[in-house]
Amino acid sequence: MVKEVISSKDNKQVKNYRKLNTRQGRKKSGLYLVEGVHLVEEALKSQIDIEIIIVTDGFKHGLYLSNQRTMFVTDEVMKSLSTLDTPPGIVAVLKESKATGLSYKRVLLLEDVQDPGNLGTLIRTADAFGFKTIILTPKAADPFNPKVLRAAQGSHFHLNIITREVSEAAMAFKGIKIGTALDNAVYIDSFQQPDDDIMLVLGNEGNGLSSEALELMDINAKIDMTGDSESLNVAIAGAILMHHFKS
Structure with a gap:
């Protein structure tokens, strides 16, 4: 059988998958796209639902794809799909999974965190510390x-990631809610590890937690800093706090 290699960026499937590089396209389709051998390999190892794997014709990757729906494309088509300056040679289109079997022993609530790098780092760190x-x-x-x-x-493939208003999420949580603030807060070093389930709540990069969120907390925590900086990047602060309260 002759292998079909898609060479047109105007191919209907290609155009639909290219829309996944926009938030609107992802929301409308319930699909998203991951790039590169590592992320595709992680998706293959997980229970995530894979729509299709797209490979640049001739790209060597070492992954077992025989039981996956696969599309082969030219370099130019891969460039049109990729968000990277140097296209990775392989991408996967994945279905957003619905949250099931939620674990509430350790919950991270993020209020209006805007920077994608910060959010990705917080997700990775949450995975590391339970x-x-x-x-x-x-x-x-x-x-x-x-x-x-x-x-x-x-x-992403190891966690439940859901969207809720801060009041809805905090009021429904049955354990201890620990906010983050510089004022009217206690140093984390003084905390005994609570026996309760913990919700750790971090706020926006510029504004921190809203007054509404702070009022819903059982206690507010801060990190003891011996240098001259007044505050930490939210992803760094989150990493320190999650390590301290890890499961």
């Missing part, structure tokens, strides 16, 4: 943004 459910407010960055996916390095 925060298995991540709740994003509607105004937060899109968790399936290509920059978020690259920063998270496949951790």
